[in-house]
Amino acid sequence: MADVKSEQSEERHEALQALESSFSELMTVFRRFVSEAAERVSPGMLPATFKALSVVSRFGPLTLSALAERLTADKGFLSRAISELEDLGLVTRTPDPNDGRSRLITVTELGHARLADARAPHESRLYDAMADWSIDDIRHLSTLLHALAVGEVPVRG
Template sequence: MTDGRLDPEREEALHALEDEFSALFARVRRMYLEYAARLAPGLSPAAYKLFSAIAAAGQARPSELSERMMADKSQVSRMVRELEGHGLIERMPDPADGRSSLLRPTEDGLRRLTAVREGDEQRLRNSLRSWSLDDIRNLARLLHALSSGETP
């Protein structure tokens, strides 16, 4: 339509998609709450997400994490202290920048993270067991396009 409104069918489809995303995000938030508690009692879900990012990268600077997590440096600093307090990460001097440090997961932290996530891959596989390979590939392709701002 030329006045900026969408046709009713498209509007309805977009509302349905928004509803599904809301449900998915709520489920992910619950998952982060559960995983954080299993990783270290009292750990915040935000710190769990930060720890996951550090573990995935192998090591990272706090400034990189702040940018990646779209969080204020002071928030990242508090979460780093929280993770250190739980023995999940260790801080090392950054050889490339003496003013900064590198954060890396401890062996115990990685072991605990693996235990927390155990079974999730299997749950996803079980959920998608009856899906066709084309449907799985299409979902991955469409989610990538949506997250990157591309047109599928």
């Protein structure tokens, strides 16, 4: 019995190492995409600034505090990044109607257009890579990734 547990433990360890390696590959590809997209939005733009623009586009309007929390990033850096984006005409800051001390960050039409243009070269990559996958496999992967992200055991369907 102890040999079976030891064998399963070793198999789990090997499987987790393979998963870690796969995530590393995926993150390398993602970092390259973000760097290239940031450069397309505005030459010299830092990838972290592009991420801030992307998050505001997806979840905004947001306060600086909410953006910092969502990105788990330093408010000082984000304040400078938002100022850069504002200077480029990609975001605006307006008073928060719920809190007069805060300002809401919103992506402008130009910001949305630049994001779309920046993402266009990679937009179909995921679709193309999974073109031959079954819809059930795609949904299962989505379920597994969500469970991993939130630290839950995946529900088997």
